[in-house]
Amino acid sequence: xxDAIPSAPECAALYQTAFEENPIASFILDAQGRVLFxxxxxxxxxxxxxxxxxxxxxxxxxFFSRPRPVLSxxxxxxxxxxxxxxxxxxxxxHTSEISREGLFRSVNGQQRYLLVQCRLLRDDDGAVVGCIExxxxxxxxxxxxxxxxxxxxxDTLTGLPNRTLLEENLSQALHLAHRAVDFVSVFWxxxxxxxxxxxxxxxxxxxxxxxxxxxxxxxxxxxxxxLAYCGRGEFVVAAxxxxxxxxxxxxxxxxRDAATFSVSHSGKSFKTSCQVGVSIFPRNGQxxxxxxxxxxxxxxxxxxxxxxxxxxxxxxxxDKYLLRLNLEDQLKGAIKYNELSLHFQPKASLxxxxxxxxxxxxxxxxPKLGAVSPAVFIPLAExxxxxxxxxxxxxxxxxEQYQQWLNKCLSPPPISLNLSGGQLRSRDFVFFAGEILxxxxxxxxxxxLEVTETAMMGNLDTAQKILGELRGMGFSISLDDxxxxxxxxxYLRQLPIDKIKIDRSFVMEITHDPNSAAIIKATxxxxxxxxxxxxxxxxxxxxxxxxxxKIGCDEIQGYxxxxxxxxxxxERFLRERPVLPIAATQEATKRILLLDxxxxxxxxxxGLLEDNGxxxxxxxxxxxxxxxxxxxxxxxxxxxxxxxxLDGASFLARVKQLYPQTVRIAxxxxxxxxxxxNAVNKGAVFKFFLKPWSESTVIGIVEEAIQYHxxxxxxxx
Numbered sequence: 275x276x277d278a279i280p281s282a283p284e285c286a287a288l289y290q291t292a293f294e295e296n297p298i299a300s301f302i303l304d305a306q307g308r309v310l311f312x313x314x315x316x317x318x319x320x321x322x323x324x325x326x327x328x329x330x331x332x333x334x335x336x337f338f339s340r341p342r343p344v345l346s347x348x349x350x351x352x353x354x355x356x357x358x359x360x361x362x363x364x365x366x367x368h369t370s371e372i373s374r375e376g377l378f379r380s381v382n383g384q385q386r387y388l389l390v391q392c393r394l395l396r397d398d399d400g401a402v403v404g405c406i407e408x409x410x411x412x413x414x415x416x417x418x419x420x421x422x423x424x425x426x427x428x429d430t431l432t433g434l435p436n437r438t439l440l441e442e443n444l445s446q447a448l449h450l451a452h453r454a455v456d457f458v459s460v461f462w463x464x465x466x467x468x469x470x471x472x473x474x475x476x477x478x479x480x481x482x483x484x485x486x487x488x489x490x491x492x493x494x495x496x497x498x499x500x501l502a503y504c505g506r507g508e509f510v511v512a513a514x515x516x517x518x519x520x521x522x523x524x525x526x527x528x529x530r531d532a533a534t535f536s537v538s539h540s541g542k543s544f545k546t547s548c549q550v551g552v553s554i555f556p557r558n559g560q561x562x563x564x565x566x567x568x569x570x571x572x573x574x575x576x577x578x579x580x581x582x583x584x585x586x587x588x589x590x591x592x593d594k595y596l597l598r599l600n601l602e603d604q605l606k607g608a609i610k611y612n613e614l615s616l617h618f619q620p621k622a623s624l625x626x627x628x629x630x631x632x633x634x635x636x637x638x639x640x641p642k643l644g645a646v647s648p649a650v651f652i653p654l655a656e657x658x659x660x661x662x663x664x665x666x667x668x669x670x671x672x673x674e675q676y677q678q679w680l681n682k683c684l685s686p687p688p689i690s691l692n693l694s695g696g697q698l699r700s701r702d703f704v705f706f707a708g709e710i711l712x713x714x715x716x717x718x719x720x721x722x723l724e725v726t727e728t729a730m731m732g733n734l735d736t737a738q739k740i741l742g743e744l745r746g747m748g749f750s751i752s753l754d755d756x757x758x759x760x761x762x763x764x765y766l767r768q769l770p771i772d773k774i775k776i777d778r779s780f781v782m783e784i785t786h787d788p789n790s791a792a793i794i795k796a797t798x799x800x801x802x803x804x805x806x807x808x809x810x811x812x813x814x815x816x817x818x819x820x821x822x823x824k825i826g827c828d829e830i831q832g833y834x835x836x837x838x839x840x841x842x843x844x845e846r847f848l849r850e851r852p853v854l855p856i857a858a859t860q861e862a863t864k865r866i867l868l869l870d871x872x873x874x875x876x877x878x879x880x881g882l883l884e885d886n887g888x889x890x891x892x893x894x895x896x897x898x899x900x901x902x903x904x905x906x907x908x909x910x911x912x913x914x915x916x917x918x919x920l921d922g923a924s925f926l927a928r929v930k931q932l933y934p935q936t937v938r939i940a941x942x943x944x945x946x947x948x949x950x951x952n953a954v955n956k957g958a959v960f961k962f963f964l965k966p967w968s969e970s971t972v973i974g975i976v977e978e979a980i981q982y983h984x985x986x987x988x989x990x991x
Contacts, residue, residue, distance in 0.1 A: 468507030778812020788931030817904035
């Protein structure tokens with residue numbers, strides 16, 4: 275006899291039991307989005323019991339960290355009759371089943387990766403009566419997939435990128451460097467005595483040691499760099515976007531120090547050490563494989579002499595690095611072994627010609643290295659953190675030297691000395707300066723402090739406060755190297771300064787470069803408006819002196835007045851007190867500069883002008899012409915347009931910019947009319963005459979130019 279077929283109620287109960295015991299988390303919603311069924315697997319996955327969510331349309335959404343409608347809700351809304359929910363986004367109106375997968379941040383307090391599937395339920399007439407949604411937890415399989423993918427590109431012991439990922443990242447960095455013209459560097463870091471460590475350490479201790487090395491190395495590299503582990507105690511750093519090769523040794527030094535530290539093992543303490551090989555793109559290779567090979571080869575060639583555990587693939591950089599390392603070692607003992615000294619460079623007034631002050635300049639003479647340039651050792655001292663103690667030594671030595679000169683009745687003028695950026699970031703220097711002044715008895719008004727724009731930019735607010743305190747104590751403050759930093763009128767007017775020192779790079783070119791001359795003139799005008807004095811550094815020629823004198827510069831400093839002198843030579847200078855040759859005011863309304871590279875023309879045309887009562891200066895080339903213009907107040911310039919070197923038209927164009935009130939006349943032969951017309955069109959020529967000339971024509975044009983010069987002078991006054 276056949277078994278009886280289950281009745282409808284029995285089938286319904288069987289279906290419900292099957293749904294309830296289904297290992298896949300599932301729930302059913304009615305057409306209004308209310309929960310009708312919530313199986314055990316769903317409760318276990320979400321942490322929400324059935325009684326908490328049955329009949330609700332919102333509570334079951336709580337297991338999402340960010341409340342959002344699940345697919346079933348979207349699917350139901352998409353199949354509502356028109357007008358039921360005008361705000362519903364009709365994304366699924368053409369399907370009865372959808373699925374999505376992704377990472378859910380908080381499912382029952384955990385982060386899970388779920389496959390969410392949703393299907394509509396319809397009655398016999400096809401109307402939507404609800405939907406069923408299932409949540410399949412794929413976290414374990416996804417984690418395995420991620421671990422498998424991670425193991426392909428990362429070392430399992432340290433978690434760092436492996437050789438494969440290193441080469442990929444390095445190749446990408448090289449591709450970008452080709453376009454940006456940057457330097458890329460590879461640092462191969464080999465732990466010394468690794469085989470002995472591997473034998474002596476347990477697996478757990480070895481892993482801990484490598485993790486510590488990894489962490490310390492990571493602290494020295496940037497996010498854009500790659501730190502990889504290639505096994506057997508070999509770490510590699512691929513660093514990119516270096517604008518200058520000089521930055522690379524600094525990183526090599528830091529990486530070496532990071533991998534050198536003390537560690538305890540089996541109750542004993544020992545010190546890890548490493549050797550570093552460095553290769554640089556494009557110098558040592560064009561691709562990842564070559565750069566890595568050259569860096570590893572350099573690491574194996576490290577000699578181990580003293581602390582020299584870094585070697586570059588380039589012999590040139592290797593020699594340079596060893597020199598720097600030697601400099602570092604010697605500089606650390608410079609104060610201790612009394613190797614530092616001071617020279618003093620006098621300054622003079624452009625109004626009286628007399629000495630007004632001097633600047634203390636630091637010098638270093640090492641028994642092993644000889645005289646080392648300040649341009650070399652001062653930046654190095656800043657890098658090593660030695661600039662503050664050196665700065666304090668300078669301040670103390672200046673005060674002691676000043677007191678010695680006072681004792682010899684030499685009446686020294688004020689001495690200026692430089693402050694570093696570090697001294698402007700801490701009030702310690704304020705207290706130190708006050709203490710030294712009290713001990714030595716040097717009047718504070720006899721010391722001037724110089725600070726560069728660059729030194730202040732690290733922390734402008736703090737620097738302003740400290741400078742304000744120093745000025746309040748009675749120090750005079752000068753802004754040094756003006757024009758080479760980050761000058762801004764918005765902060766310049768707020769700085770507590772008394773003087774502005776124009777950098778020598780502008781002074782060098784003032785007699786022939788209109789741009790440099792314009793900068794200095796503008797600086798002088800600005801300083802006058804702000805109530806500051808102006809000092810020009812690096813004055814080496816009489817032409818520079820005369821130009822600065824004309825524009826009203828207050829003081830000069832440079833070899834034209836005196837080179838930097840050691841204390842004994844400066845004593846003689848203080849006794850003699852040489853006076854700067856200040857030019858007497860001259861009436862220049864009839865002074866003419868004649869420029870031609872033909873001596874015969876200079877003699878003939880110059881004689882003609884002198885016979886007619888004009889004072890004439892002559893020059894055989896443009897350089898001499900600029901020098902004469904700087905020395906004298908010239909009313910008219912006359913030049914041949916065709917000359918060797920700088921041609922006459924270009925010379926007159928610069929004269930127009932440098933000395934706009936000097937009237938400009940040109941002459942040339944008939945064949946050069948095109949050049950003359952071009953000069954006239956540029957506004958560089960007031961009048962011109964042609965070869966051969968007549969006396970009446972030349973004198974008429976010159977006299978007209980003299981009258982025009984007088985007219986311009988009246989307008990200026």
